[in-house]
Amino acid sequence: MRLAELSEQSGVSIATIKYYLRERLLPPGRRVTATQAEYDEAHLRRLRLVRAMIQVGGMPVATAREVLAHIDDESLGLTMRLGAATWALPQPPEAPLDDAASTDARQEVERLLEELGWDSVREVGDLSPVYRSLITSIATLNGLGYTVSAAELLPYARQMEQIAIHDMDQLENLPEGTEQVEAAVAAQVLYDPLLLSLRRLALEAETTRRYGMA
Template sequence: MKVSELSRRSGVSVASIKYYLREGLLPAGQQTATNQADYGELHVRRLQLIRSLIDVGGLPISRVRATLAAVDDEATPMHDAFGAVMHGLDEVPADDRPDDVDAAFDEVQTWMASRKWHVAPNAPAPHRLAELIATLRRFDFPISMSYFDAISDFVEGVVEPEVEYARAMPDRTAAVETMLIGTVVIGQVIVEIRRLALEAVSYRSDGS
């Protein structure tokens, strides 16, 4: 297909496609003339993944490039390819953080070890969790790590079939895209369900 058809099929503008080609995010098509090339289904899928990383995941181009490198490298284990997506969704905070965040981070590390959760040292999530716990405590919420055990049991049960589903995809691109969409969208679903539950419990508390 020509670039115009690729644009129509993928929903990505011709200008963006040409930009992704220049940046090396999208492989070149089969050259048919000096200024023309043919593209195939793999290009459609690749553009869908790029747009998912940018539009759904909110990743900047630099992180999109790193994630795609993990997808393209067949020597990279699928777990590490998934990790490139997970870690690309956020940044590890700066080292100069408050003491209460440092203390909370140590608690998070101990808690993860007790759950036998292996998480890469460069993962942003433990740092963000520590920041959130420290913030709750500043507002006098009586939070300890054990408070999150039941929630974690539930979430672990949710993500197990999610990971299995992603790993069952026919290729690495589809697997990574599925993991990205699941992480962002199902994560937001859980947030919205919690909001609904808060309102419902508050209503019951009024004796209604």
């Protein structure tokens, strides 16, 4: 497959594909001559994932690159690659974590995790980025005058737990290989906006159920 065909099949412009190659979001094609390269199905699949991460997931290019690097890290087992890829996901800027607001927020999260029995997450030496970004979000909200307590988060966390269990069940049904990791990352990233849309839709349905139509 040549660049032009890759572009057609994916619906991504040639210029953009070149940009992704430059940014190492897409591995270079197999060089055939000095001026031509050959691409295959894996490139197409990867390109779709990249588009999805950036366009649907709203992820910055740098983050997408990190996630992909973990997916491709042959030195890790599949489970770890998935974990590492998820590990690299969060987009919020890493905050200091040592000011007063963050300390409060962290205590609140600790309380929440204890309540939930998610002890494994706390026992890791380095705080996972997800953990950190949760703390940052809460600290930010607190700073803006919106207090967020463990008690308020608990019901949300319980629902997310159900979803995580469902996700893992789904994941175990996939064939092994890089494809599995890609699919898992895709599911994590791409379902986020769907989840939020569903939340809004559910709220709409519930509102009219309680108060009737406009």
